[in-house]
Amino acid sequence: MKPKFYRYIIFTLVLAAVMSLSFAGNTWAKPKKFKAAWSIYAGWQPWDYANQSGILKKWADKYNIEIELVRMDYIPSIEAYVAKKVDACVMTNMEALDMPAASGINTTALILGDFSNGNDAVLTRDNTGIKDLNGEEIYLVELSVSHYLLARALEMNNMDERNVILVNTSDSDIAPAFIANGNQKAVVTWNPLVMQILQEPGISKIFDSSKIPGEILDLMVVRTGVLKENPEFGKALTGAWYEVMDIMSQRGSTADEAMSIMAESAGCSLTEYKMQLKTTAMFYKPQGAVEYTNSEEIKQKMNYVRKFCFEHGLLGENARSVDEVGIKYPDGSIQGDTNNVYFIFDSSFMKMAADGKL
Amino acid sequence: MSLFKVNAKPSINAGRILPLLPFIICIVAYIITAQVRHDENPKDKLVPTSKQLIDGFRRSAFEEDRKGEYRLLVDTIASTKRFAIGVAFLFLGVIIGLNMGMLPYFDLVFYKFFLFFDKIPALAILPILFIVFGLGEVSKIALIVIGVMPTIVLDTYLRAKAVPREQITKALTLDASHLEVMYRIVLPKIFPKVLETIRLNFKAVILFLIAGESLAATAGLGYRIFVVRRYIAMDIIIPYVIWISFLAFLADLAVRIWIRKKYTWMDK
Incomplete structure (x- = not known):
């Protein structure tokens, strides 16, 4: 048993030495x-x-x-x-x-x-205006700049965020989900999704970040x-x-x-x-x-x-x-x-x- | 040392302490990591201290949030509901599987279909699901059903097929109707095993539930985890993860008790 055990220890030590050398070499030679x-x-x-x-x-x-x-x-x-x-x-x-x-x-x-000077936007269907958003479900990524944009839009129109229903929607699915669901009135998102959604008929941009520049x-x-x-x-x-x-x-x-x-x-x-x-x-x-x-x-x-x-x-x-x-x-x-x-x-x-x- | 002996007999005390060992190591490692990180950056949010975790749990469970809701309660109700409906559909899967296994024509029509259906990675067809079912509750349930039901169908099918033909023939010769053979003989015989399969698939159900909630929701355990991630609230996320695991454990335990009480003859 014993000789084998020593061999194992020597092997470990050699391995450790090689590894530490290679790491040392790394920090020493390269920028x-x-x-x-x-x-x-x-x-x-x-x-x-x-x-x-x-x-x-x-x-x-x-x-x-x-x-x-x-x-x-x-x-x-x-x-x-x-x-x-x-x-x-x-x-x-x-x-x-x-x-x-x-x-x-x-x-x-x-x-x-x-x-952002228009890259983030509130989009709606069927000519829904900001004032009509009360009680509506809105697709957006909660707590993102979209949420911020919506809060600013509502604030500028003397409305309260608590009166709308926010549906947290993943940015990877928000565009197809909004486009496919004709009953959904409003969505807040960013480009290139805004561009994609606007290509569908009957959708209008009611607020965007160009109204809150900088x-x-x-x-x-x-x-x-x-x-x-x-x-x-x-x-x-x-x-x-x-x-x-x-x-x-x-x-x-x-x-x-x-x-x-x-x-x-x-x-x-x-x-x-x-x-x-x-x-x-x-x-x-x-x-x-x-x-x-x-x-x-x-x-x-x-x-x-x-x-x-x-x-x-x-x-x-x-x-x-x-x-x-x-x-x-x-x-x-x-x-x-x-x-x-x-x-x-x-x-x-x-x-x-x-x-x-x- | 009998550590590496196959016939070792651990003492009673070892039996009590050793199962706790990995838990204790994990918890201690976590506490030390949190401490080290907070010494370096007192505002660290990635690895909250145990005090912060308890505070996070208290805030989500016993304090109203900005919307005036008790988050943990609202989320638990929403998710449990989806979980329950999803699992109910799994039992529908049992019926489908039984019919496929027992009735040759059903077998011909559905077996290949479910075999293929089972191989579809449900998460990959999410956009299709959303377009078909919208972003509401239906799509979340559909995700669970598409993701897990085929497994249950196929498992029931195979178990029904495995019932010895002699038993079925015998029942028929004793003047049992075809329905009776299926629902009074084969189903009770395979049901506890099928329950085991359902129980083992709870993890998959929860996985699909969280995936669905992360994509579009207004409440739910998965929803909350993805929303508070936006401000790195690990002090909420970690208690939520523990809570989800605990609920899953309870559901699993409930089924195990059901099997043990109701099917005492099993494995005897």
Whole structure:
């Protein structure tokens, strides 16, 4: 028995040594590696293009880092970000506030890519108006930006959310379900589903995000700690993003070529993708994004968003007030609890892009 | 040590303690993970502490939510109803299976169909279900029925087929009617085994129930889990998962007791 036992121990030790050597080698030889997640949406397709075209790699090489871009479903991508499985992720200002920031993951909005300017919409059948929605069932993804949009629409018409019946419907089935069910009066969703549903006869758009411009912001966020320790990660992402923005804002075949790659990975045609971009207010130039991030307006809009989040328990069911999570703006002002700042709007990287300093 | 001996005889105390061991290890591991994560980030929501879990359960069970409802109650009622209707259809499946197994013409018409039907992954045809049945209660029940009933039909069919022909012939020669043979002799004979199959398929029923509720609903245990996921309320989700498991265990236990009390002759 005994000799065999010793052989086993020696084998284990050798295995451990080999494994630790290989791990050590990894951290020692290679540049730092970061992971970013993206999900399909008109305003986020440029990330995929940046990756496919090699632009992202070019910028990562410039700063001597590695960036891996992974495509995920929207909510799982944010969950991965909260679980620190990815360092950066695309999301709206609302989810950035109520998912990572409210869970104590300090989050910095690195790039303000666009705001929804019609991409989210309330659609109805048979000329049902907003006022007729009382007592009606409405299909939507509860607690998403669709819910926010509906709440704002009702609020603007002095109506109460408690008077409508919300049917939580998965975004993967909401379009066919609404189209197939002729008795269903109203649905709230986002593009490209809005476009699909509107192609059916007898359906009208009664409210969309162009009536609340600048409230639903589409961001690339990074964990604040990671960004502080590795500003080159932020620089590489920002540099790559605005190089793609530059290509998109050119006219002619270069832009079309890039956009058809974006359209393809979104599963639509170039024409459809261009139509979606019309309702997406892209900040093609960094200057515009910097100005909006530095503005007083963004604070007012965020106030609507955080109010919605608090009223629906999204800041945590035990949150005592709307001020539970502090939001910091580029001018240093803080909205909410100053001891609990977990969401930071940072325009400095976009400013570097605007000044050509990347 | 008799740990690796096939004829080991654990003591009475070992019999009491050892079954608890894996549970205790899991719970302790969870508590330590939660503690470590909260030391690092006091606002962590992914792994709530046991105190937060109890608070989450208390809030969902005993406090009105924003709509003025007791969530856990409303959700449990909604889901139990769907579960019960779904299971009722499984008993219809037993009747279908019995007829297929006993009547050669039924066999010819339905057997191949159910064999094929059984292989359809129900979750893959969800869009079709929604278009046919809408997003209401019907589609959720339909999902359960399509997902689980064929299994029950085929199981009953095979068990009915396995009843020795001699017994059936004997009953017929003793002047039993064909209906009597089916419902007074074969069905009671196979019923406890069929109940076992139904019981073992509760898990599948619950799986399809939650899948249906995640897609479109206004209440239900699965519905709640998917909605509160939007703000990473693991302090609600984990108690809900434990609650669902507990209810499933109760349903399973009820059937086991039914079998043990009513069919004392089984396996003797």
